[in-house]
Amino acid sequence: MRRFVVVGHRASTSPGFPLDDLAGGAGRMDLLLNAASAALLVSHDIRRDAEVILILLGPPDPPVTIRLEGERLQSYSPDIRTDAGLVRGALGRVSRIEREASPGVFVSRRGLAEALEGIHEPVIQLREDGKDIREFELPRDIAFVLSDTMDMTAEEEATVSRKCIAVCRVGPRSIHTDHAIAIAHNELDRRHPP
Amino acid sequence: MRRFVVVGHRASTSPGFPLDDLAGGAGRMDLLLNAASAALLVSHDIRRDAEVILILLGPPDPPVTIRLEGERLQSYSPDIRTDAGLVRGALGRVSRIEREASPGVFVSRRGLAEALEGIHEPVIQLREDGKDIREFELPRDIAFVLSDTMDMTAEEEATVSRKCIAVCRVGPRSIHTDHAIAIAHNELDRRHPP
Numbered sequence: 001m002r003r004f005v006v007v008g009h010r011a012s013t014s015p016g017f018p019l020d021d022l023a024g025g026a027g028r029m030d031l032l033l034n035a036a037s038a039a040l041l042v043s044h045d046i047r048r049d050a051e052v053i054l055i056l057l058g059p060p061d062p063p064v065t066i067r068l069e070g071e072r073l074q075s076y077s078p079d080i081r082t083d084a085g086l087v088r089g090a091l092g093r094v095s096r097i098e099r100e101a102s103p104g105v106f107v108s109r110r111g112l113a114e115a116l117e118g119i120h121e122p123v124i125q126l127r128e129d130g131k132d133i134r135e136f137e138l139p140r141d142i143a144f145v146l147s148d149t150m151d152m153t154a155e156e157e158a159t160v161s162r163k164c165i166a167v168c169r170v171g172p173r174s175i176h177t178d179h180a181i182a183i184a185h186n187e188l189d190r191r192h193p194p
Numbered sequence: 195m196r197r198f199v200v201v202g203h204r205a206s207t208s209p210g211f212p213l214d215d216l217a218g219g220a221g222r223m224d225l226l227l228n229a230a231s232a233a234l235l236v237s238h239d240i241r242r243d244a245e246v247i248l249i250l251l252g253p254p255d256p257p258v259t260i261r262l263e264g265e266r267l268q269s270y271s272p273d274i275r276t277d278a279g280l281v282r283g284a285l286g287r288v289s290r291i292e293r294e295a296s297p298g299v300f301v302s303r304r305g306l307a308e309a310l311e312g313i314h315e316p317v318i319q320l321r322e323d324g325k326d327i328r329e330f331e332l333p334r335d336i337a338f339v340l341s342d343t344m345d346m347t348a349e350e351e352a353t354v355s356r357k358c359i360a361v362c363r364v365g366p367r368s369i370h371t372d373h374a375i376a377i378a379h380n381e382l383d384r385r386h387p388p
Binding site: 019020022023024034037041042044078080081082149170172173175176178179182183185186190193194 | 215
């Protein structure tokens with residue numbers, strides 16, 4: 001299993017966030033949904049061995065964790081506006097205990113620390129100042145943690161560093177979250193063909 | 195200069211294409227705009243040495259070529275809905291001779307063949323069945339040609355093959371256009387740091 005945990009510092013936790021303003025009013029929900037697409041989709045198919053965990057920390061009621069399981073998703077659109085509808089639906093059903101709001105879409109009132117606790121694969125943080133991912137031994141089952149456009153807070157960094165085995169970078173430039181995920185997948189696809 | 199030419203077989207050529215239905219009514223304009231983001235953007239900045247050329251072949255009035263120059267763009271949003279507005283603006287000003295509809299956004303009534311004619315860098319086609327890009331010598335100045343979700347027609351393939359020096363793949367899996375672009379950039383960033 002490949003997991004990608006993405007922290008959305010401003011991502012809306014309202015089930016009514018605006019579909020027409022994912023970048024603004026929904027707190028860069030577009031970034032999280034692009035990251036989810038990079039984690040879950042290949043051409044004309046879903047990666048069944050992948051999962052993305054979105055940590056929504058924006059108003060009005062954070063934290064919320066949305067977990068999308070490639071194995072159970074019945075469909076996932078390359079169109080993020082459609083996927084935003086899935087997330088809105090899940091935000092209307094948040095509870096302490098994780099529940100499956102729709103097939104493959106799980107929601108809970110977890111934050112970053114609790115979400116990481118539930119991960120049993122080795123965890124790697126992807127960050128610009130890490131070691132080159134190409135020179136790092138990557139197991140087949142693995143989890144990556146990434147932030148959105150904002151750096152992690154000191155508290156988040158501490159939480160992540162307690163759990164992760166390494167900090168890696170995907171290349172020499174600082175790039176968008178979804179592109180970093182695509183490159184990490186590519187590296188794994190090369191080393192561990194399905 | 196790094197150029198990325200992306201063929202959008204169904205992409206709308208109407209200046210009134212719907213901003214709320216980029217994936218459907220606008221003919222997978224979302225795919226083209228995601229590809230443009232991957233070609234042009236890094237974290238908090240534009241790649242000044244990059245250009246993306248979108249070939250729009252959908253109704254009502256194809257072909258139209260939109261060329262986005264990283265060097266001249268004054269801003270380019272990570273939010274594709276905002277960028278779609280730039281494309282709509284350009285579609286309202288199509289003419290035979292290329293013109294700059296807004297800073298860095300050029301529009302003309304060119305098709306794929308004419309767009310390729312204007313490219314002086316070595317051209318590589320990115321396709322699933324090509325040679326591994328990691329094993330190929332990539333010059334600093336280079337152009338890539340990619341298709342959207344549809345395979346190129348036989349005529350398009352013939353046009354591209356007359357111009358291109360090689361067909362490469364970015365990895366073992368067939369992935370989305372924007373992710374392939376992100377991986378090609380990564381490969382170039384590693385070999386030719388800015």
